[in-house]
Amino acid sequence: MTAYFIRRLLLVIPTFIGITVMVFTITRFVPGGPIERIIAETRAMSMGQEGGSSRAGAGQGQPLSQEQIKQLEAYYGFDKPILESYGIWLFKVLQGDLGRSTRYHDPVWQMISERIPISLYFGILTLILTYGVCIPLGLAKAVRHNSGFDNISSAVIFTGYAIPGWVAGVLMLVLFASHYDVFPLGGLFSDFFGEMTLFEKVLDVAWHTILPLTAYMLGSFTVMTLLMKNTLMDNLAADYVRTAMAKGLPFRKAIFRHALRNSLIPMATSFGNNISIILMGSFLIEKVFNIDGMGLLGYEAIVDRDYPVVMGILVISSMLFLIGNILSDACVAIVDPRVRFK
Secondary structure, three states: OHHHHHHHHHHHHHHHHHHHHHHHHHHHHOOOOHHHHHHHHHHHHHHHHHOOOOOOOHHHOOOOOHHHHHHHHHHHOOOOOHHHHHHHHHHHHHOOOOOEOOOOOOEHHHHHHHHHHHHHHHHHHHHHHHHHHHHHHHHHHHHOOOOHHHHHHHHHHHHHHHOOHHHHHHHHHHHHHHHOOOOOOOOOOOOOHHHOOHHHHHHHHHHHHHHHHHHHHHHHHHHHHHHHHHHHHHHHOOHHHHHHHHOOOOHHHHHHHHHHHHHHHHHHHHHOOHHHHHHHOOHHHHHHOOOOOHHHHHHHHHHOOOHHHHHHHHHHHHHHHHHHHHHHHHHHHHHOOOOOOO
């Protein structure tokens, strides 16, 4: 098994290079990069200075000379072939340098590190609550299949699944924040957060967390609950469980000793893949609740064509996803003793 995981770790290297090469190449051909943005801003400034005079039409031409454009290409590294530029970028990444934002001129790692705690906070809470609630709820629904509890809970979770998280966030803000004034309209802290005691700070953060956390959980909550229920029902109908019960094993013990562990295998398979979701979050939910996390940063970087930030986020998310796949295999091996990796 050790040799298997070593091979999987070694495969991370070419896979990571393939992902980053592809996205890096796309950033070189997508229009609207930093040079085009500088040209547009320079043109807008020149037109504003002309103030609608007869020369305004001339201001719509090329505001920069070819020499200035070549200097900008050299500054942003667009004057070199793609593979050479990628090699320079990869060498800097291996040294821990993700570059500087072309939009804000701040170090990319600094911009990302400022938002990682917020994304981790919501991501870890979402993961804990999703597994902590979905497994017991799916177990209860499987045991009480077709009962009133099962039908009512299914209606509730399907309704939640049908509504996107950001739409639910807007509805909750309108209802609970604007109309009833029970929760804040957004953000993660109150205005006077720095003047509060430690206990008041904890309550304030919890107060700001409830609505966005609910919006985060809606989609994954339904999928994981139904996955747990359906898998457990399949195992309860399997021959080995029926044989154990025919020999006198109580139904409760048949569930917890035999069926439950096998039913956790699909849950363990998806555990590692959720690692990348923990950090990246959802930019729509973060936009609705005014949470400055990784999802919103990535969205704004794509819109602004801030390629160093896009590539920096890609480095982190792709590594988390690749390592998460390996963790999924490890979780399956722990839960299912029949699995032997060779």
